[in-house]
Amino acid sequence: CRCSWKSMTEYIDQQFEQYFRDESGLNRKNIQDNRVHCLLYFISPYGHGLRPLDVEFMKAIHHKVNIVPIIAKADTLTPAEIKKMKQKIRDEIEEHDINIYQFPDCDSDEDEEFKKQDTELKDSIPFAVIGSNGTIKNKDRAIRGRLYPWGVVEVHTVENLSHCDFVKLRNMLIQTHMQDLKDVTEEVHYENYHAQCIQSLTHIGAKDRSSRKRVRRLSPPFLSINIEPLAFLSFLFPLQLRRMQEMLQKMQEQMQQSQGEQSDTL
Numbered sequence: 001c002r003c004s005w006k007s008m009t010e011y012i013d014q015q016f017e018q019y020f021r022d023e024s025g026l027n028r029k030n031i032q033d034n035r036v037h038c039l040l041y042f043i044s045p046y047g048h049g050l051r052p053l054d055v056e057f058m059k060a061i062h063h064k065v066n067i068v069p070i071i072a073k074a075d076t077l078t079p080a081e082i083k084k085m086k087q088k089i090r091d092e093i094e095e096h097d098i099n100i101y102q103f104p105d106c107d108s109d110e111d112e113e114f115k116k117q118d119t120e121l122k123d124s125i126p127f128a129v130i131g132s133n134g135t136i137k138n139k140d141r142a143i144r145g146r147l148y149p150w151g152v153v154e155v156h157t158v159e160n161l162s163h164c165d166f167v168k169l170r171n172m173l174i175q176t177h178m179q180d181l182k183d184v185t186e187e188v189h190y191e192n193y194h195a196q197c198i199q200s201l202t203h204i205g206a207k208d209r210s211s212r213k214r215v216r217r218l219s220p221p222f223l224s225i226n227i228e229p230l231a232f233l234s235f236l237f238p239l240q241l242r243r244m245q246e247m248l249q250k251m252q253e254q255m256q257q258s259q260g261e262q263s264d265t266l
Contacts, residue, residue, distance in 0.1 A: 005057050012036050012064045016193040037181045039065045042072040049088045058098045066101040066181050069126035074164050082128050089126050127165040
């Protein structure tokens with residue numbers, strides 16, 4: 001049912017609209033950013049890949065938010081089954097042109113250990129995770145995991161990363177890639193929100209936003225949005241004002257740099 005994701009898309013648009021209103025207001029120094037920077041999409045482990053509903057859902061929302069696909073209840077699959085399912089899901093995502101969050105490439109001057117970790121993180125997509133709402137005892141220590149007759153599955157301990165991808169997912173979200181998620185929201189999804197509104201009034205194609213530095217993105221499809229003419233001006237003016245402010249800031253930096261060079265010469 002298409003109504004299943006309507007409330008989600010409306011919520012994301014509402015957060016974009018609220019942020020835009022705050023950004024266009026007088027008090028721009030204390031803006032609270034409630035935009036959705038990441039959506040964790042859980043995929044059933046019993047479907048042997050993406051279901052038609054999964055494809056429709058992600059295609060309906062992938063131009064609004066960073067999607068991170070996750071295989072739920074990974075303890076119901078063997079390691080070989082998880083590896084096979086991950087590859088199948090990646091192939092289906094590419095086949096259906098679904099734009100999930102793409103990890104930026106490493107800089108060339110990064111050390112080999114960091115590059116190896118980055119490659120392992122990219123190969124982990126979609127993340128296979130296991131959930132647990134209680135703690136169990138294992139070797140005289142309390143851990144969060146699941147107890148089975150044949151052994152213990154540890155959910156988020158660093159010592160057993162092979163049990164599931166929870167630690168990788170957690171580190172990616174709150175440590176290594178949090179800022180990049182925010183940057184993609186700002187530079188791609190939020191800007192596309194402006195473009196959609198302008199397109200709905202002017203019917204002029206917005207600039208192609210399909211590429212970002214080191215990260216591949218695709219622009220959203222044309223959406224029809226009913227906006228009053230005055231509202232159009234409220235969207236368009238801050239964009240021009242922001243560009244003028246950026247140009248002015250660059251000019252000031254250049255002037256300060258040239259003054260510094262002159263003082264060094266004297």
